[in-house]
Amino acid sequence: MVKPLNSLDSISAIELQKLSNHIKQWGLELGFAQIGISDIDLQPEEAKLQQWLDNDYHGEMHYMANHGMMRARPNELHPGTQRVICARMDYLPPNAMFGTHLRDPNLAYISRYAGGRDYHKMMRNRLKKLGQKIDQQLEAWGYNPSNFRPFVDSAPILERPLAEKAGLGWTGKHSLILNQQAGSWFFLGELLIDLALPVDIPVAEQCNTCVACIKSCPTDAIVAPYTVDARRCISYLTIELQGAIPVEFRPLMGNRIYGCDDCQLVCPVNNQAPLTQESDFHTRASLSKANLVELFNWDEAQFLRLTEGSPIRRIGHKRWLRNIAVALGNAPQSDAIIAALQQRRASDEVDEMVIEHIDWALMRQQQTITTSRKTARVIKAVEKGLPRDA
Incomplete structure (x- = not known):
């Protein structure tokens, strides 16, 4: 006779801590650079999100306004969620040649995250494998499987505030997550799960008085520290905007044809950022030194x-x-x-x-x-x- 599995409600704090340790190790083995765990309380972010939307800073990205405040409520997105397992994956390719491409106006500049393979499916598959490893461990301990769901830019969720709460870094003045060892050259992904895992401690902001990112933006899209008006951002203009690019921004775009990295390029935290270990993120030959x-x-x-x-x-x-x-x-x-x-x-x-x-x-x-x-x-x-x- 097969012994019935126990409810997750009965899992002990010691077992949850052991599982948390396993999760972080499994994450590294799956190719993630870091794993952190956050609770789901994003209430302080709701007013900020609403103000950003009220200012129309989202432009044509109407999906940002859909679903109300669900973005700040992970348990509404995936009922039963108690924790968010946040993952980051480095993407900076070797031979990025930032200066070469930006100094030569006859070459195309493509944001360095986009020169290789699309990260969405890869990261989502690895997050799914992480969830499966968690369930295998739970079953080995005699518990029911968890109810998890992976997301990578595929759902209404505030991934950056969650990553910050999970200790992956702090929010820079350009609104990106900064990590002291890895800068900002990384992707984020989330695994929502119904386990009360121990949460990680956020790191303190370290931008201090630096405003290099704000001053470097070609179109003045960083309208205030931590606030980006997407309608002015070259990444938005070249990727999200469906119609004509406003004439006022065209001369400011230079040779940037897909995205923009200027605010990351000047950030001193990025000086020692590691190169990616994923060959899929290396820049394709057809896009390297592209005329x-x-x-x-x-x-x-x-x-x-x-x-x-x-x-x-x-x-x-x-x-x-x-x-x-x-x-x-x-x-x-x-x-x-x-x-x-x-x-x-x-x-x-x-x-x-x-x-x-x-x-x-x-x-x-x-x-x-x-x-x-x-x-x-x-x-x-x-x-x-x-x-x-x-």
Whole structure:
């Protein structure tokens, strides 16, 4: 006769502590850089979230306003939840070449989290395996399985405040989680579970008087410490925004065609950030030192093939062209750029939204030509000793 399993309500504090230790070790074995455990009390975050939404800082990200305050109530998202197991996974690739890409306006800058494989499915699968390991241990001790559910950017949940409560780091003034040893180059994921595991202790904020991230933002999107107006953020403009990019932000975007890392690049905490141990996060050859014109010439079939399994694919070919057109408009004058813009404009793969950005880029290129000619005339006049307006 099989002995019935015991209810989780009867699990002892000693067993919960042992299980917590196991969970953190299993997390490392599964490839996570760190595991922390948080309670589910996010009530102090509700007013902050509501104010952010009331200010329309979420822009077109309407999903941020859906489900009311469920984002701050994990037990409403997954009934029975008592704890959130928070995980982080480093993603900084080797040979990130930040300076090379940002200094050369003819190259495309892609946020360093997006150069390799999409992290969502990988992390969710590993969190699921972590939950299964927990249930195996519970069964070995004679208990019923838990009721767990993994999430990686796939549900209305405030992952950063949870990660902070779980001791994974503190919230920087750019609103990202900072870890003293790992900086901010990591992904976050959560496992909601109905076990009263012992919680970890949050770490103290260490930004002090530093405001480097605020000053470095090209579009002044960090409107106050810890507050980002997404409508101004280049990551939002190049990824989340569906329609035309506001003209006022286009010159400020430079060659950033998918996301932006500026606030992380200047952060002193990131100086010693470790490289990822996951080869899937390494930058693909097709995106390494990628020339803007070459990327702009990808047809939709090439785009889908070369971004398969990548987070970039979610924006689709048209927004890909939109973003690159802006970067081409910001690049130095080039006959090759003008030819590429004109050729793409005449293709059947563009709509009115893309054409608007191509026309803007062509105008910028023409302005550069006009300015260059005027400058050349001035230089020639000066050399001849003539008035500057000669």
